Amino acid sequence: MNFVSTCGHILSVEERIILKNSCIILRDENRLEKVQLWGKILGLTSNYFIVQGKGKDLLKDNKIFYSLNGIDWQLLLPTSSEILEKVPYIRGRFTGDPSYHQNVIIVDWEDEGEDKQEQVKEEDRLSAIVTLIDRDTAAVPRGAVLLTPQGEVIRNRSFEGLSFSEATKLHSYLHFRPTSKKSDLKHLRPQADVDVALDFLEPISNDVPQGCWSVQVEEFNTIVLRNWWWPGMTFYHIPATSYYGQLYIGSGEPIMDLPFML
Template structure:
């Protein structure tokens, strides 16, 4: 969610039980202004909070030109001092999937270890495994991968909030005035804010209603399994709230007939892999 309207936005998702203390809100307002100036960002966004056993990670993101690409991600323990997270690579994602288990510890230097698969596949005692056959991943790498995965899978924007110009640059649509109440009731009008993958082919009649400058993303309605999103109206039916059932803790909000929208994640960084069996 945009740092310029952070306090108001947090109040709109408070129905999920996600909020910040007055001290943290005040610290974020000050530190975000400094972060934006030092890195010359167009916008600074509060991404959310990852809960750890011994400490929590506050996450922020900044972008320079393109709203979708080349985002810089930062983490902090006190909402004042921010540390840059490196981008997640395919090798990092694979390593985290094999080595990282359980809750976040709250220590970026914490090391997760797992044994590599041997050629024989036989079970051996842990103390007999050579160091060269173990895989190590720091929690800082795991943090970067988790933020990347959540962004890739469940970041949400309303249709028309962003436009793509002929040069391929994605920017905020200044003429966006929000979805109507009727439009906000349909998942078709909410998109994944990430590079589109396998855009579903539309019929001739559907193509006539599409605008290539705003319909360049995957709609939530195409997600599998059906029912992995929960759409509700709260605050006297004045706010549309969408929650992900894959990543419990991801909450998106949009105030119809206004440009106000955003999402926040507050959780332990675990994906609900049992969802297909729960629906």
């Protein structure tokens, strides 16, 4: 938490203690390998604490839980493609009530551009936003995870961190999500320094528009990455160590005008 405090939002001492204890209980009750804090989405009346449970395969065996008090947790069900399509049309903050239904105005271009009003449950919107933020910002330093011959993604126990020089370069960080562009991997393999077990993920340096990521050197040479699509997302890595992580604390609203601001 100390490494991401420069994002402008921090958790209180009371929140840290509550979350630390409840995450241990949540991990044991659900027989997970690890439970880590994903972040906090700020609502008008209540905030959503989000944690991520990891299984044996770090990329596939994931469970997301949310809580309004940091003690009582609810499983956040995977979102549907239909909800993912509607979420960009939702404007305004989260209320903090999972059962609240928000109105969505969708333009149906197949019906002469007529506006249609639908409703989306806030719990479904929450699931979609967490999915979108993870898709755009979840990252790992190159070499931190391995792809086994069995196709499982596991932690690389021999990872000792990036050098300071490499840690300041965007291409040293990879999206922690299933690879969608096979052509990227085919382009990488001819390079002499590429390892198939390490370079199975997409580098964040390919993201568009250019400039949507920033790299900064903070106190004690900690490297901090921020994604400007989602203000409040902060990733950190301490060079020459295995310490890295990220946290999102924000309203859950993307900056849709970012391409025009860069």
